[in-house]
Amino acid sequence: MAMSSLLTLLTTVLFLLPATSSVAQEMQKITDLAGRQLKVPATIERVICSGPGCLRLLSYLQLTQMVVGVDEMEVREDSFDPRPYALAYPALSTLPVFGGLRGQDQPELILGLTPLPQIIFKAAASMGHDPIALQHKTGIPVIVLDDGDLDSHREQLYRSLRLMAQITGRQERGESVIEYIDHILKDLNTRTASIVPDQQHRAFVGGIAFKGSRGLLSTDPNYLPFALVNAQNIAASPSNRRLSQADMDREHLLIRNPDFLFFDLASSQQNQKNGFQQLRNNHLYHTLDAVETGQVYGLLPHNWYGKNYGSILSNAYFVGKTLYPEQFKDIDPRSKADEIFNFLLGTPLFNQLNQQGRDLALTTIPLD
Template sequence: MFTRKLVKTGGFTGLVCAIIIALSVTGCSADKNAPEPDVVGEQSGQSEAGGQAEQSAAGEQYGQSNPPAETEPTTWTFTDTSGKQITLGIPIEKAVVINRNTAEAITLLGAGDRIIATGDNTVKNNPYLGLDSLPEVGETGQVNLETILSLRPQVVFAYTNRPDERLEEKLEPAGIKVIRMNNFLPDQVDEEWKMLGKLFAQEERAAQFLEWKHQIESIPAERIQSIDEGDKKSVMALSAGFLNSNGGYRVFPSESLGGEPGVGEGYATILAGGKDAADLQWNPAEASTTIMVDEEYVLTRNPDVITLHGTWLGGYEAVDAEPLEEAFSNIVSISSIDQLNAGKNREVYFFHTNFIGSDKRYIGVLQLAKWLYPDRFEDVDPGAYAKEYFEQWLGVPYQGIWYYSFKENH
C-alpha cells in the first residue's frame, strides 16, 4: 500500500506577514526546463495551498519557537555557489527568493519572516511553507524584475544556472545583491546550509539540522558498503511527466561532466547502493537536469529498476494514489517499459521531486535503498524521518504522498 500520511495538529513557526502590494504582476508561461529539478513534459495538477498553521509544540523541540538573539549588523564577504564573491551586510532582513529549495531552507532556519516575495512555483510545489500571501515574481525563466525592484530587498536568491546574468545587470546597480545557490545538488547542499546560517544569523540551528541530516545519510551509507558491484541493481532515473506525455525518455544522470556527482534524482541511485543503468554525464551549465534518449538506448541498457520523478503527481496535498496508478497504466500502454526487466518485475517506483531530487533527498534515498535491498533495511522506516522533518523541523503537519511502489501495489 502507498504511504498514507497522518495529519497531526501542528503549526508553522516564523509566520510571514501578509504584504499587500498594489501593482500588477506579469503572468508567466510554464518553462518546462526551468523549475528545479527538471520537470520537462510534466502536467499541472497541484492546487495552491493557503493558510498557515499555528505553532506546534513539536517544533519547540528543535528551537523553532525561539526567535534568534539580537545580532549586531556586520559586513561579510563570501563566495556563493556560482563562484561569485559578494560583500553584504548581515543578517539579512529582506529577501526575495526565486529558488524554492532556498525558500524552504530559510523557513526551516526560522527566518521565513524575512522572505518578502517568492518565485519558482514555490507556493504550488511547497505549499506547506506558508508563503502563499507574499507577492509572486515569476518562474526562473520569466522573472518580473519591476516587481523585485519595487520591493527593495537586500538580496535575491536564485539558482546558479537560472535566471541568466541579466538578473545581476538589472538588480545590482540598484543595490540589490544576487546570491546564487541551488540547495538541491548533493555535493553543494551542506556548504549552502552553512552559508544560509551565517547570512541569517542562524548558524547554530543550521548546524543542528545538518547533524540530524547526516545521521540519516549514514544509514544507507553503512549498509550498502558490503554489496559487491556485481550484485548491485541497475537503476534508470526518468522524468515521469515526459514518459507519461508521449512515452519518451528523459534521463536524470548520476554523474556530471568530469565525474562529479550528477543531479539529485540520478545520484540517488548511487547513494542508495544501486548502479546507474545509463552512461550519461550532465552538464551543470544546462538549465535542464535531464538528457533525452531514444527507445533503443533504454532497451539496450535494460535497467533492473526504474525510478520515476516529478512534481505533478503526489506531493503535500495528495490524498489518493489513483492519479499515480492512472499515470502508470498510461505509461505502460504508450512506452516500452514492459519490455524491460524493471517493467516485467514491476520494479518501478515513483518519487516526488522534493523527496529524492531535491532538499529532502536523504529521506528518499533511504526509501529507495529499502526498495532495492529490503532485507538490509527491514528495520528502517523512512516515513518516520519524513514525519520528523515536517512536524519537528518545519513545525507543520505531515501529510501527502511522496513516494509510491508500483511493485507493492500490483
C-alpha cells in the same frame, strides 16, 4: 528658560548622534558564492529569494517569516505542486510578487515592496537578471548562492546554507541542517557499502521532471537515490556523468532490461502522455523483467523548481528498502520521509505529497 531648553535639546541631539551613527555602521562583510565581497546589514529582518531552490534553502533555516515578496512560482494555483517547502509554508503564496520564474526579477516591483527587503538572495545566478545589474538598479545587496546538490556539488550547497545562516544570525540551525544531511548520507552508505558489484541490483528511474513533467524515458543518468544505496543505474555511462536529465532510447531500455523500475511521480501530470500510460499501453515495455515481476514503484518528485532534497533522501530510503530489504529491515520508508520533512521543514508532509501523486508514492504501482 529659552537658553536652558536649547541646551537641553543640543545635549540630547549630541547624545543621540553617536548611537545613530553606530547603528548605521553596523555592517558585516561577506563573500558570496560568486566570490563577490559585500557589506550587508549586521541585523537582517527582511529578505527576498530569487531563482529555483533559493526559497527552499531559506525554508530549511526556518526563516520564511523574513520573506517580504516572492517570484511568480510561489503564487501559481496549480493542482499539482510537489515542493515540500511550499506545502509546509502556504503563507508564502499570499505575498506580493517581485518577478517572474527562474530569476526574472523586476527591479521596479522589488522597489515597490512594502517593507523593502534589506538583501536579495539569488540562486541560479546565470538565469534571469544579472546580480550586479540588479544590485545597481535597486540599491539592495544581492547575494549570489548555489543550491548545489548532494553529490559532487554538496560543498556549494553547504556553503550557501552557511552563508544564509551567517547573514541572518541562524548559524546554529544552519549547522544542524548540514549535520542532519550528513548523518542521513552516512547511514544510507553504511547500510549498503558491503554489497559487492555483482550483487547490486540494476534499476531505472523514469519520468524525471525537467522544466515541467516528462514521460517514461526521461531519466537521470546519475540518479542520486540509486548512488546513495549502491544500486546500478542502467542509464549511467561515461558520456553522461555530468547530466542530471536525459532521454533514454526506448531500445536501450529494452536491451538493458532493469530488474527494478521506478517512476518519478512528476510524470503523472502528463495525462495520456505520462509515464504510467506509456508503460501500460506500449506492449513492448511489458517484456521488461521489472514489469513481468511486478517490480514497478512510485517515487516522490525529485525536481520541481529546483531539487527537492527532502524527497531525494526519502526516495533513497525507499529504494534501499525495495532493493535490499535486509539492510533496511528497521526502516518504514513513509515514516522515515515524515521524519526527514519534519526536521527540514517543521512538519510531516508525506501524506500531502502522496495525495498529489495519486497515492502511488513509495509503493508498488499496479499496471493492470
